[in-house]
Amino acid sequence: MGVIRRRGVVALGVTGLVAPLALALTTTPAQAASCTTRTGPYQKQVEKFLGRPVDGKQSVTDCKAVQAFQTKHGITPSIGYAGPVTWGVMDLMNKQKAVGNKPNKDGKCPVNKGRIACVNLTLQLSWIQDGNRLVHGPVPVRTGRDGYETRTGLKKIYWRHIDHVSTIYNVPMPYSQFFDGGQAFHSVGLSVWNPPGSHGCVNMTTKDAKKYWSLLKNGDDVFVYGRKPGT
Structure with a gap:
């Protein structure tokens, strides 16, 4: 400013x-590079957005894909959890794309x-x-x-x-x-x-x-x- x-x-x-603001799901810097095994509340939506098999269950591959997205866009903690902030960004992207050229x-x-x-x-x-x-x-x-x-x-x-x-x-x-x-x-x-x-x-x-x-x-x-x- x-x-x-x-x-x-x-x-x-x-x-x-x-x-960036931290999510309610916290982690330490040492844990940030690790993938969580937890299934997030927006697991299916996130899987669909990323072109993953939509089964609603967290896998190592799912987590790495989510984590890569989080890292790219500065979403913290970047541990591959399909939470509300991650889905919120993806949902916004979908809505922006739907606007087209009008x-x-x-x-x-x-x-x-x-x-x-x-x-x-x-x-x-x-x-x-x-x-x-x-x-x-x-x-x-x-x-x-x-x-x-x-x-x-x-x-x-x-x-x-x-x-x-x-x-x-x-x-x-x-x-x-x-x-x-x-x-x-x-x-x-x-x-x-x-x-x-x-x-x-x-x-x-x-x-x-x-x-x-x-x-x-x-x-x-x-x-x-x-x-x-x-x-």
């Missing part, structure tokens, strides 16, 4: 890099503003549209966690800094495009599905953040709506 000085106005820059099918993001960046907190998706025409996306994003929610409503990009660094957390926020106080689009060096979320910013992959940087400019509209699961 960094202090932004612009024309005498001081705004608080909020970074999206947040340490992210504004519900018409909630304004089509009378010209070029606008839309953020659907419920589905953790963002896209850029121009009227009814989809310009880019949808792309998965990582928005504010509980207590640090990305604020909803119609906003405008007011400041851009390609090499911004948070002065509070001392972490990079590349391709930052600020649209509401310290809340900005910017890239992160971790999975955009990493729970529990950011400190308010809209985190993106480097590829997507670069594309947004090339497509948007100061004064462009941003519309944020919905509610992130768990907030």
